[in-house]
């Protein structure tokens with residue numbers, strides 16, 4: 001078996017005295033697309049932040065590409081090929097689209113430079129039309145495309161998207177889903193957190209549902225669709 005890009009075991013994370021994650025095991029294999037779902041406040045973002053080193057789990061371990069990264073800072077995790085696009089975007093508003101993309105450019109952990117500036121612009125034609133615009137002049141959807149484009153410019157092995165389609169018009173959200181499929185086809189692993197389980201399960205290889213910081217379901221999209229009561233019980237649809 002190949003080494004997973006991310007292999008977290010027994011993660012317990014707290015905010016102060018609030019115990020949020022209760023012993024989560026979470027792996028991301030090479031080339032795998034994973035859906036992470038659950039109602040609001042169930043711990044999805046907390047899990048992603050625990051993997052990225054943005055919050056230190058109280059116990060458990062996080063390995064990235066076979067290296068123990070438990071308690072290591074986010075930039076070290078990112079350097080090993082994990083790109084994280086947090087909820088709520090976070091582009092550099094004072095910089096132009098070109099500058100935002102160029103400052104992210106780097107070869108991947110395996111030296112690959114598959115995602116060049118040109119390829120990112122080919123993938124996001126809307127950004128190409130806005131090259132000289134400042135980040136803050138972009139619409140919400142364009143900002144989201146820019147954050148994803150910037151993450152791709154780092155040539156990651158794993159792309160983590162937290163609520164990338166949140167608050168976007170359906171047409172723009174559809175564009176983001178198209179890009180998620182392209183990313184999958186390019187062989188990059190991804191972790192997708194999104195409320196829209198229908199879109200998520202169309203492209204994922206494996207899905208995980210969290211309830212109160214615990215994994216209550218883990219399986220293929222077919223396995224999830226075969227148990228509609230779980231969607232009702234855990235996702236409220």
Ligand SMILES: Nc1ncnc2c1ncn2[C@@H]1O[C@H](COP(=O)(O)OP(=O)(O)OP(=O)(O)O)[C@@H](O)[C@H]1O
Nearest residue numbers: 015018020038039040041042043044045046047087
């Ligand atoms: N900085 C914080 N300090 C204290 N509690 C927090 C903090 N961030 C999140 N929480 C709490 O931790 C729990 C899990 O939150 P988290 O954001 O991980 O959930 P989520 O599943 O990502 O939900 P959402 O879809 O609303 O983002 C919630 O009860 C939330 O109120």
